[in-house]
Amino acid sequence: MRHTLPIAPQFYVTAPQPCPYLDGRMERKLFTALQGDSASELNDTLSKQGFRRSQNVLYRPSCSDCAACMSARIDVARFQPSRSQKRILKRNAHLKRRATSPWATEDQYDLFRRYLDGRHADGGMADMxxxxxxxxxxxxxxxxxxxxYSDLTSDNPAPVAACLTDILDDGLSMVYSFFEPEMERNSPGTYLILDHIEIARELGLPYVYLGYWVPGSTKMGYKANFSxxxxxxxxxxxRLKDPxxxxxAVDPLSTEPIAEQVAKITLPGAEPAG
Structure with a gap:
């Protein structure tokens, strides 16, 4: 009988390209493929080390002279809604949640297109x-x-907000969310996070992963508003201190060499560092 050892994931680095969060910066990502029978285990393990999923790829920032981007998550047990967040929950009480399998529909895509056209017309996804x-x-x-999320006050059953969500072994990862642009006055982006905190509580999961928090970025600063x-x-x-x-600031010594970064990554089955 022949035995084969599991193949360790290979890590690569993207070519530098303009940063979508901070003007005048260049971004670079460290990434690996997400595939095979151990994909879920790899995703769980690397998510705990600041990686994010995009389709069949796991990545995290590895910019040559900037370390501003930091993966962010909410400790559900420590979260307490602020007064403004309680108001947001009340303003969106007419929304009904429904979790579906990851299967794209025309209604979802139409909503996604309205969201991009209304809020991110010049973004990287604009031509999807x-x-x-x-x-x-x-x-x-x-x-x-x-x-x-559908509107209970409307006869139209089509979703008015949605989030592609991964279920990890220790939490929920909000991969990408979108909503009707005219809902913006009700802060639907914040509401989706608040509701995912509630889902995590229902499932007994300790964290909600939000993607990256970037000090100095108006696009990403709202994540610091969650306790x-x-x-x-x-x-x-x-724990996040005072933002x-x-x-x-750019610092050429802020990022370790790629080889050192990869050497410090804990893979499934290994004892976590620290």
Whole structure:
């Protein structure tokens, strides 16, 4: 009988390209493929180390002279809604949640297009067609859901907000959310996070992963408004301090060489560092 050892994931680095969060910066990502029978285990393990999923790829920032981007998550047990967040919950009480399998629909894509055209017309996803949207939703080797929200006051059953969500072994990862642009006055983006905190509580999961928090970025600054927020920095999760204490200044020594970064990554089955 022949025995084969599991193949360790290979890590690569993207070519530098303009940063979508901070003007005048260049971004670079460290990434690996997400595939095979151990895909879920790899996703769970690397998500705890600041990686994010995009279809069949796991990545995290590895910019040559900037370390502003930090993976963020909410400790559900420590979260307490602020007064403004309680008002947002009340303003969106007419929304009904429904979790579906990761299968793209025309209603979802139409909503996605209105969202992009209304809020991110010049963004990197602006030209996505239905086939690319379907790939974003459906090409997942792990346990994922599309969490849809419909308006109970409307006769139209089509979703008015949605989030592609991964279910990890220790939490929910909000991969991508979108909503009707005219809902903006009700802060639907914040509401989706608040509702995912509630879903995590219902499932007994300790964290909600939000993607990256970037000090100095108006696009990403709202994540610091949630109590219980943690950021992954210097190889570990730490409670977010006063956001003003974090710097987005360029520093050529802020990022370790790629080989050192990869050497410090814990893979499934290994004892976590620290």
């Amino acid at each position: 067609d239905m086939f690319e949207f379907a790939a974003m939703v459906e090409e997942t080797p792990i346990r994922s859901r599309v969490v849809e 219980g927020i943690e950021v992954f920095t210097d190889g570990r999760w730490r 003003k204490e974090y710097s987005s």
